[in-house]
Amino acid sequence: MPVTPPRPKDLPLTALRAFEAAARLGSFALAAAELGVTAGAITAHVKTLEATLGATLFQRTPRGVRLTALGQTALPGFTEAFDALGQAAQSLRSAAAPRRVHIATLPAIAQLWLSPRLPALRAAAPDIEISITALEHPPNLKRTPYDLSLFYGADPQGMLSEDVIFPVCAPALARRLKHPADLATVPCLSDAVWSDDWAHWLGAAGETFVPRGPVFSLYALAVEETVNGAGVLVGHADLVAGHLKRGTLVAPFALGVTLPRHLRLWSERPLPAGSAARRTADWLRTLGTAALTP
Template sequence: MAVSPPRPKSFAMTALRAFEAAARLGGFSAAAAELGVTPGAISAQIKSLEAELGAPLFQRTAKGVVLTPLGAQSLPAFGQAFDQLGEAVQRMRDAAAPRVVHIATLPAIAQFWLSPRLPRLRAEMPGTEISITALEQPPNLKRTSYDLCLFFSDTDGTVLAEDVIFPVCAPALAERLESPLDLLTVPCLYDTSWEEDWEHWLAQAAQPHHIAPRGPVYSLYALAVEEALNGAGVLIGHETLLAPYLARGQLVAPFGQKATLARALRLWSMPGRSAGSASHQVFSWLTQAGKTLPHPA
């Protein structure tokens, strides 16, 4: 009678993913954010993996976690393996010919730049469905199911537009402003995503150091734009986002000075995507027709 010995138990893929993410990102909380689980779940997965290994992968300290020599030695191979797995998954999706393209982008870019261009994209690419997720930070495409990233960045991807900034406000308010010194007498609106915009503009426009704009702070750029349209104050406008409002005269630039930031509006995807895939076609459309579209009326 044949004997079937029990097979050695394999490590759980979720535990290996938890280890790789925590080791690469330097902590359980960052790994939890990337994998969409709680830090407690990451901790439990790694403890389970360490128990099966019979050796620790992390040293727990009051300031966080640090890789043990075993963990540090293991990370490069697991990082490469999950990179290859991510690329294989993307190739499988391309070969299956899905017509859904998942784009991760900043909320302001989604509302002011991408959304107005979607009607023409759909008309020119019938049958392709565009799914948009608004995120504050770019995701790691090798570890997520997004196809494209569209963010202001100074390193990644193809440049679609420079990030040119300058103060904007409603026409009625602009009538009261003759020089940047008048910013001391009106509310200056802030967006928490770009709190340093005022400082960047003042520095590049060579304005006096004693100008220190102060005013309401908004958690979303869209809210700050709405308040600027309502005449509540002066906002630093991003030209590539607010060009339609400027073209229609709903917002005006009371001063001539502009500043160009190191970052730019950039689009990127994982390398190796099939030229016939929907994600590659949308990428090509956005880098060509998308960035040269006339500003929506």
């Protein structure tokens, strides 16, 4: 007579994923953001895992959570496993849709750098389907379904160009600006994310006044308002190049300041020669700078 004893229960995969993210990031809130759930869900999953194990993985403190010795021992293996799972899933997606390329990028880069280049890219490679997701921060390419990441960063790997900044404005407004000190008399537009742009440039120009003007949460909107004559904005060379070429914006001063970061295009996994992602990356690296729509 066959014996069929009950099979021991596996540890819940969702709970393991929550533990790994919280342990790697050092925060239940950051883990929740990465996994697209609430912090309460992460807490519940971790509690379920700890109850199943009969052991504690995190120490709760008023300042947050800290891994126990057991949690520290377990983390590397799960990080390696979930990295491998993420890369296997992305390889499967790429094999299932070999002509589709998904790019993650900053909203400003998507609108002002990448979008103007897409017509030329489609003309050069009509068989490739490009999808773009605008994100405020670079994603973890080992875990997320993106082929390429296009952001500013300090890592020189995948560098496309340096991030050079300088004031820009509409031509009519530029006629009022003879010296950097004249900026104190006009509205100086700012971006909420790159809030230190003015300090960098004015410091290099030897000016100490605090610029005044509207603040925008979207850099592309700040650029459009600058084109409309609302004031002067610190332009990032790569992002305002199209407007400078068309003459809708001008740079009233010759001084440019190079920031300690670059425009980067990279992938977390090797891109096979001839693949759609590799062709797209190569095109953007070699021809992107000259591919602006007139």
